[in-house]
Amino acid sequence: xxxxxxxLIVNTGNGKGKTTASLGMALRAWGQGMKVLVIQFxxxxxxxxxxxxxxxxxxxxxxxxPAGRGFIREAGETYLDQHRRAALEALDLAGxxxxxxxxxxxxxxxxxxAIHYKLVSLGDVMDLVxxxxxxxxxxxxxxxxxxxxxxxxxxxxxxxxIKHPFSRGIKAQKGIEF
Amino acid sequence: xxxxxxxLIVNTGNGKGKTTASLGMALRAWGQGMKVLVIQFxxxxxxxxxxxxxxxxxxxxxxxxPAGRGFIREAGETYLDQHRRAALEALDLAGxxxxxxxxxxxxxxxxxxAIHYKLVSLGDVMDLVxxxxxxxxxxxxxxxxxxxxxxxxxxxxxxxxIKHPFSRGIKAQKGIEF
Numbered sequence: 276x277x278x279x280x281x282x283l284i285v286n287t288g289n290g291k292g293k294t295t296a297s298l299g300m301a302l303r304a305w306g307q308g309m310k311v312l313v314i315q316f317x318x319x320x321x322x323x324x325x326x327x328x329x330x331x332x333x334x335x336x337x338x339x340x341p342a343g344r345g346f347i348r349e350a351g352e353t354y355l356d357q358h359r360r361a362a363l364e365a366l367d368l369a370g371x372x373x374x375x376x377x378x379x380x381x382x383x384x385x386x387x388x389a390i391h392y393k394l395v396s397l398g399d400v401m402d403l404v405x406x407x408x409x410x411x412x413x414x415x416x417x418x419x420x421x422x423x424x425x426x427x428x429x430x431x432x433x434x435x436x437i438k439h440p441f442s443r444g445i446k447a448q449k450g451i452e453f
Numbered sequence: 454x455x456x457x458x459x460x461l462i463v464n465t466g467n468g469k470g471k472t473t474a475s476l477g478m479a480l481r482a483w484g485q486g487m488k489v490l491v492i493q494f495x496x497x498x499x500x501x502x503x504x505x506x507x508x509x510x511x512x513x514x515x516x517x518x519p520a521g522r523g524f525i526r527e528a529g530e531t532y533l534d535q536h537r538r539a540a541l542e543a544l545d546l547a548g549x550x551x552x553x554x555x556x557x558x559x560x561x562x563x564x565x566x567a568i569h570y571k572l573v574s575l576g577d578v579m580d581l582v583x584x585x586x587x588x589x590x591x592x593x594x595x596x597x598x599x600x601x602x603x604x605x606x607x608x609x610x611x612x613x614x615i616k617h618p619f620s621r622g623i624k625a626q627k628g629i630e631f
Contacts, residue, residue: 282626288613290610290611292464295473296470298476298481300628301477302477302503303504305503305507306505306507309628324481325480325482326480328485330484412628428616430616431616432469432614432615433612434474434610434613435466437465438609448590449485449487450478450557450558450590451478451482
């Protein structure tokens with residue numbers, strides 16, 4: 276694993292698979308014996324999330340920190356303040372863990388969504404990217420990737436929704452959506 | 454888990470994340486205590502694949518069968534015949550396992566690529582889809598999804614390449630690409 280260049284990877288777009296693909300990378304890297312950290316900027320703990328249960332079963336090689344307060348569903352400053360505090364805590368955690376060189380892969384899940392809703396600033400996220408150790412693969416996910424981040428990234432994929440079952444009245448499915 | 458409608462899910466497009474997102478779904482479903490089978494139509498065993506190592510470590514809840522012979526790199530009938538035989542074995546395996554109702558999630562990885570290269574026929578794959586038990590989530594991945602399959606699917610995502618490191622001279626990375 277030594278000597279390889281870590282990539283800055285962006286999964287963006289309005290479709291499914293941004294988080295799921297980063298979980299797949301986490302599984303693959305864990306299978307290779309690498310150390311993986313996933314910090315979730317929007318998802319919180321407590322709901323019945325498959326990936327959080329899986330991480331507990333997998334043991335110390337894969338850590339998932341659900342630091343968020345859910346997707347933004349209403350406006351209002353008090354409400355947004357709670358989200359902002361949660362996202363800033365997630366950012367602080369990332370700022371502490373990324374430079375430690377403990378990990379081979381770090382996923383900052385929905386951090387781009389958090390930038391879009393001004394829960395965190397683009398400047399703070401760029402500072403974090405600048406602290407990335409050479410060997411570390413860093414994955415940023417979420418809708419609305421800013422051009423500055425796309426410019427900086429090595430690998431950018433847009434997940435585009437072609438067809439979605441919610442529009443056909445089918446509910447979120449356990450094991451698929453969560 | 455009983456009583457839910459299983460979805461037909463398609464991950465297609467020229468970008469990364471088609472297989473990786475299905476592995477993420479596999480991890481999530483495994484975390485929910487579901488039974489997962491992944492049949493790889495193109496990837497073979499023997500190379501150093503992170504997901505195959507991970508599946509071995511995870512135990513019986515997640516099974517990955519690498520039944521393929523690699524991506525198509527040359528023409529020639531002898532060469533294509535080997536691939537065709539491998540893909541047909543994968544198809545037979547899927548045809549045996551899907552109706553058993555043993556699984557909650559089955560991923561047929563790169564089966565759409567196999568249709569495109571005429572390793573398997575669209576008709577055979579549609580027959581397989583028709584055998585899907587009601588509760589089963591069935592995921593089909595690969596470039597060049599045929600319109601008949603998109604029409605039939607519940608959830609379709611196109612993974613679109615925006616920027617790829619190979620074009621900048623960076624090699625495939627362990628834990629990320631494989």
